[in-house]
Amino acid sequence: MHLRFRSLESRIVTLFLVLIVAVQVVGLLVIQRGIDNNARLAISSELVNGAKVFHRLLEQNAQNLRFGARLLARDTAFVAAIGNNDESDRATIESALVNSGRRIKASLTMLIGEDRKISVSTNPPQAAGLQKIALSMLDAAEAGDGAIGIAIVDHRPFQIVAMPVKAPITIGWIVMTFPIDRQLANDMREVSSLHTTVLTRDTQGKWLSAGSTFVGPSAQEVVDQLQALGGKPPAGPFDITVETSQYSARLLSIGEDSGQTASVLLARSIDEATAEYRRLERWLIGLTLGGIFASALAIVFTAKRIAQPISELVTTAKRLEGGDYKVSIDSTREDEIGQLAHAFDSMREGIAKREQEIRRLAYWDPLTNLPNRAQFVVQLNDALQDARRREEALFVLMMDLDRFKHVNDVMGHSFGDALLQQVAGRLQLLLANRRQLSAQVARLGGDEFAVLLPAANIDAALLMAAEILQALETPLSLEDQMVDIGAGLGIAAYPEHADDGETLLSMAEVAMYAAKQRNDGAVVYDAAMDKSSAKSLSLLTELRNAAERNEFRLHVQPKISLQTGKVVGMEALVRWVHPERGNVFPDEFIPFAEQTGFIRVLTRWVMERSAELCRELALKGHPLKVSVNLSTRDLLDQDLPAKFADLLARHKLTPGSFCLEITESAIMDDPVRAQQTLERLSAMGLDLSIDDFGTGYSSLAYLKRLPVNELKIDKSFVLNMENDEGDTKIVRSTIDLGHNMGLRVVAEGIESEAVWRLLAELGCDQGQGYFMSRPIPGDQMIPWLEKWQAPIAIAQTDDSAVAADS
Template sequence: MRLYRLESKIVALFITLIVVVQLAGFVAIRTAIDRNARSAISEELVIGERVFTRLLDQNAQKLTQGARLLASDFGFRQAIGTDDRDTIASVLANHGARIGASMGMLVGTDGNIHASTLEYPDTDLQRSSLELVRRAGNGNGAAESAVVGDNLFQIVAVPIKAPVTIAWVVMGFPVDRELVNDMRALSQLQVSILVRQRGSAAWSADVSTLPKPQAQMMAKEASSPQMGQAGATDLQIDGNQYRARVLPLARASNGQEAVAVLQRSVSEAVAPYQRLQLILLSITVLGVLGAAVASAVMARRITSPLRDLASVAKRLGEGDYSEGLYIRRQDEIGRLGAAFETMRSEIASRELKISRLAYQDQLTGLPNRVQFTDLLREAIGQAQAQPGSSCHILMMDLDRFQQVNDVLGHSFGDDLLRQVAVRLAGQLLYPGAKVARLGGDEFAILLPGVGLDGALDQAAHILRSLEQPLSLQEQTVDLGAGIGVAGYPAHGESSEVLLSHVEVAMYTAKRKGSGVVIYDPAIDQSSQESLSLLSELRRALERDEFMLYLQPKLDLATGAVVGGEALVRWVHPEKGFIGPDNFIPFAETTGFIRMLTTWMMEKVARLSAQLQAQGLQLKFSVNLSTRDLLDQELPAAFGAILERHRLTPAALCLEITESAIMDDPARAQATLDRLAAMGFALSIDDFGTGYSSLAYLKRLPVDELKIDKSFVMKMAQDQDDAKIVRSTVDLGHNLGLRVVAEGVESEEVWFLLRQMGCDQGQGYFMGKPMPVERFLEWLQQWRAPEMLDQSENMAI
């Protein structure tokens, strides 16, 4: 089976799922077994420690009883009384042999050894015996474990009383293999006695239930730091893992030490469970094999009809609808096959209908765009085959058709289009000419073998025919059209190029209202320049080619600078300085003005924050366009900019023109209301040049009126302008608004405005628009006219 086939994927999926589930179970069981085994071993070691301690105590008690029996022997006490040391030594040896003691000593009350079964008692043994005698005092005896040489001993000391203590019997019993074997039999634990001499870091194995090589390896492992830790530890001995627990037995002041290491093999503990794991693994393998067979059978039952469906789909894609598909199953695949067969039969029936409609407009019965393109391609081919021949096309778009749809409804519009199609078909002047509807209210006329003059005659004939009103449903409709003309080979050598060019000419005719326009490459050049300008504007914004300019705004009564109007200038890297009149209208038309407004707001906010940090409180004005007012997200964007620069809205003033408000009063007022609610000061710019009503102006949330400079500049010479300005000032004040005059270009105009009560002014007399750095320099140098007069008077 190939891996990319569905059958293979189904089998692989089933096997993968089973293997993953079984492996997960296997790992979980193995982990649980190992964890439980270690836990059980740890408990066994704790219990084993208690058993071993009890075993040592019982052994010490037995030895103590044997020593007491010797101490109570009358003959032994009589020999002590006569100081018969040979007899004492003989009795110690015989009695020690009976109770399993490998050594015996008689210690006098003076602390000296009077008799011993050893010819030369070990120094460690003597010291341990004397320490044990001193600890026992006048009691009934004492017992302890001690290291003697390289071996661990249990030593007991029993007093000899007659009736007072006259001596001490000290008996030593080695901890031998019999004791650890007893422990092994009781607990199934491996037991090793390890001894370390003074001054040495290595352990040596005294006795152990392990074989000698393993016991030596365990003694080396015991030197690791983890052996000194409390609780169970892990050891690796001869490739086997053990859990071990260390039981301290003896520790002398001279550094000698003995411990018992209780061990349990982890491998032995989990061995029964490993057999269970093997059984589980065998079941898993059998399950995988069974699942592979079952899934292969199931996959074949699923994929076989799917292959039949794929074969039929391929035939349908090739356009063959003749052969049916019959899958006799009651499951989902059977229903899919039945649905597929229904689809095949319906597609076959619709194919006939679609083939008839593919090249025909359903509304008018005329050829559609697809058929017209094919007809144009054939006409171009015929013209190419006849040197000197040409063909032309006309494309027209009806005037005022959208108003017909809006006023009289789409049903009426459809009837009107049918009437237009009939009229156009009756106005053809040349044989072979074809009329087509390209979509909406666009129609095209193909004129094969017709020159430019003939095409213009045909276009003029059509326009004259449309001058006659159409009567429909007791309605009379006057229609016009814009017609574009393009032809082969003058305007293009392919159907796609000709259609594109004639459409450009048609839209130009619509825009200019000139009736008929012949395609001219200059039209496309203008469109390309517009696209190029938009690209350059975007690039200029990215490269920071725009510059912020400021024109001062002053209080006319005091001459104090109160702020400035923010303006944008463009310094093109190749074209140099570009004035706003050359790109602002285009930016407003294309919508780029929104990005430019955001840039302006960011720059002004940054400057205002810097000046406030220096103690200068100036209010800067930013102009908003029509598109800005229609942007419902504008308040949120301005709010984010202010928050970023830690400014309040009161630091800025937003200027809007009357025409911008009146383009869409409802949406504009909604945006202005939100901006005013945030705390922005709003100003009506160029007041007096728009067409807004005072009733509507009264409802706007504005704070300021700016009188257009066309009224201000010549008010000193023109009394009518002065009256308009005075009336506007009074109107603004009556509405509770601040009034600002633009175009203050002389001192005389300044004082006239101040006499009229105008609040603020801006113009060339105070300062032209200037870059930010120049504005800041001007700010330091500015002196109001009255202040200059006073300084001159003082000088006189």
């Protein structure tokens, strides 16, 4: 009950603190809003009063002008001089006008005669600009004992007064002007503390300054902001910004002349007007924050005293969250807090056991008890930090076991697991014997292992790689079975290749796959490997659409009887005409199509086009056997025989129309399944051929069990056999081997008549090569057949043989 009371008290204290903060903040916002409103009202009132003051100044100036003009108009000597209308009195008139204007600080004083033309002026250029408005005021001046108006000359506003000169009838008019300029603005500033700007606006709506209490760029900034307001400025107060200072302004119209208007802009600094208010506001904010801070301290202190036992448990829970499971928890109390502490202690022990197990599963491989990929990356990053600090090199060796999938498929997964355990043991033993204490070995997944080799050089890394490969090449004994297993191994180095763990691991993997493809032990990473992979990957992403877009083309290369010179068959080849890259050679996409499985789609396409061409040739009297290449993935497809049966039926072809070519390496990847597929194809009546014979690693004992009909000698032995006695011996032996096994022998790469004749002498049955024909598009095969002629010597030999037989 005591704990619940304290918990409730804590909530009440928290609630009061929230209420205090809320009330203080709301009150502060209300006061701040009131300050802003009061400041705005005060500024607006100042602007209204300022407008009245400015009008009063204008009126005062007008009265001064009127008074001065009236004095001059009633001066007896001046009136007499005008009345005489004598040229000799002109100097007297001019002097009187100048003196009178100087006394009242008029910018212009002039006399308009009774003919309503300017007769005398103290400022002729200005008088010309004011003539029109002055003449328009004469009647009003005569009727009302003077008239006052606003005139604009050269975008500058003037107060103008016209006063009749009577003797006793009107004999002329005196006109005086007073500029409304910066001087008047300064007077207004001194009287009202308002910034004042005198403005004119021309008929195009452009504002111009005629004088301002703002100086320099500030005066122009006022005009620019007024111009930005558009056609009609606000009637009431509006805000403007001058040199980062905010002003509230009011625009007063003071007159118009010929479409131009004269106005005055009164501006009051908001910052100056609210300075006292802001000072008060800062005091209020300070008091508010001080009150909140003091209240917070008191409430926090009280809450800690109330909930001290719970706070200790919270601290313990945070340490548990951070992974510290050795922290002690006091559970000796007999109340509810003690029970809670006891539950915490039990939870701590349970979490510690579970996390230990989770960590082991997350970072260690349960099969080999080696670090897994995640743990290896952690170890690698730690080693990279040490290598950077010590300025040392670091190497990553990644390996992938050869034929492990075959072991799994044939012997079962339990056998494969035991094999992986033995491989892990060998790697650990190797590192222990070499006393590589800082080296780390890990299983990254599947049949991939990695070794971290810090503080080493490239020679040490290559030596380690060689020892690893040697250790793995030693046959393994499992369940009375001897298993030969090797590996492809890639090497990547810091700082030469990369400076972060994931990239280094990725580069080692690239080198590893290069090693498996080359089949030559360990390979050190080279940037060219990645570029090649990226290019190939870019091509492969487009392969799946190439067939639908009809980008593939069927080419064929004729196969000729070397004894008779007759065309007996053709090999089907695929070409890719890319819309952007042009012709893409098979070497660039066939290997990767095999890796991704797309090769099956490609094989089906070649089979369909080959069957169509074979049928077309047969109908036109050229029955030829077409040879089609099969990949490893094709041989592992158990539905391949059924697909061929369907193909033959649809195109009405006999099985003898096809010869299927298989490489030695394709057979050896999975000999059992490959032999099953080949036996079913052979039983259907299809001819089978071993392609590129002599370049693989199959044994003759296994080869003799394959149901094949043909052996193709790789062109690498044929190209130079005319000049290389070693190649000639290999070709002779291969021909004899094929014939002894009852097989037809075909030679690739015939590029001269001499090679043709040499092969014929050795007993080779058929051949193909550039000497007879390069690969040609399938639709050009019939025209080629019609033009084909065997070399003369071969043709004559053939004819002689026929004659002898007869």
